[in-house]
Amino acid sequence: MLTVAVLISGTGSNLRALLDAAADPGYPAHVVVVGADREAEGFSHAEEYGIPSFMVPWAQFASREEWGAELGAQLDVWKPDLVVLSGLMRLLPASLVDRWAPRIINTHPAYLPEFPGAHGVRDALAAGVDQTGASVIIVDNGVDSGPILAQERVPVLPGDDEHALHDRIKPVERRLLIDVVRRIATGDLDLAVAASASSAS
Ligand code: GRF
Numbered sequence: 001m002l003t004v005a006v007l008i009s010g011t012g013s014n015l016r017a018l019l020d021a022a023a024d025p026g027y028p029a030h031v032v033v034v035g036a037d038r039e040a041e042g043f044s045h046a047e048e049y050g051i052p053s054f055m056v057p058w059a060q061f062a063s064r065e066e067w068g069a070e071l072g073a074q075l076d077v078w079k080p081d082l083v084v085l086s087g088l089m090r091l092l093p094a095s096l097v098d099r100w101a102p103r104i105i106n107t108h109p110a111y112l113p114e115f116p117g118a119h120g121v122r123d124a125l126a127a128g129v130d131q132t133g134a135s136v137i138i139v140d141n142g143v144d145s146g147p148i149l150a151q152e153r154v155p156v157l158p159g160d161d162e163h164a165l166h167d168r169i170k171p172v173e174r175r176l177l178i179d180v181v182r183r184i185a186t187g188d189l190d191l192a193v194a195a196s197a198s199s200a201s
Pocket of ligand 1: 008009010011012013014015042086087088107108109170173
């Protein structure tokens with residue numbers, strides 16, 4: 001059974017989907033802890049499932065490095081096989097990424113490398129494209145620049161605003177995340193191989 005830590009900042013709908021999937025005894029991964037950089041709404045999902053959580057409040061640390069050191073210390077307590085960033089709205093310090101890579105993945109509401117960063121949905125709309133998407137990647141030290149593990153296109157429809165488009169992307173993100181975590185757990189997807197294949201290309 002693959003053990004997973006999920007880090008969030010917000011509502012945690014991706015977290016919820018993963019918890020629901022993992023409730024099926026046939027699903028090969030299990031969320032052992034949920035962490036956040038703030039008092040996140042998504043903690044309620046962990047609570048409902050009786051899963052421990054921790055908070056490392058960004059505002060209480062003098063630097064990204066110090067915040068990341070505490071986050072890393074928390075993760076070391078739980079020693080998950082995989083760390084999933086799911087709506088964590090902070091960049092991790094390189095020391096933490098390097099400690100966990102390639103066993104740290106992120107979901108993103110755009111078809112990377114298109115529209116990286118915190119406003120992937122808004123940026124796609126502003127660019128006037130007729131399709132965007134969702135991606136799951138290995139985290140590296142860039143902004144949404146790591147090796148792509150899965151992605152799928154989502155059409156932009158006439159009249160879409162950021163909210164409507166994001167609401168159509170999120171179910172795709174969830175499905176991709178659940179599938180990627182399953183493939184990592186079964187060995188179907190080898191993160192070390194995916195990371196080195198991408199650095200070779
Ligand atoms: C997701 O679209 C994630 O990719 C983005 O923020 C959203 C988080 O949603 N960075 P939720 O907290 O899982 O509901």
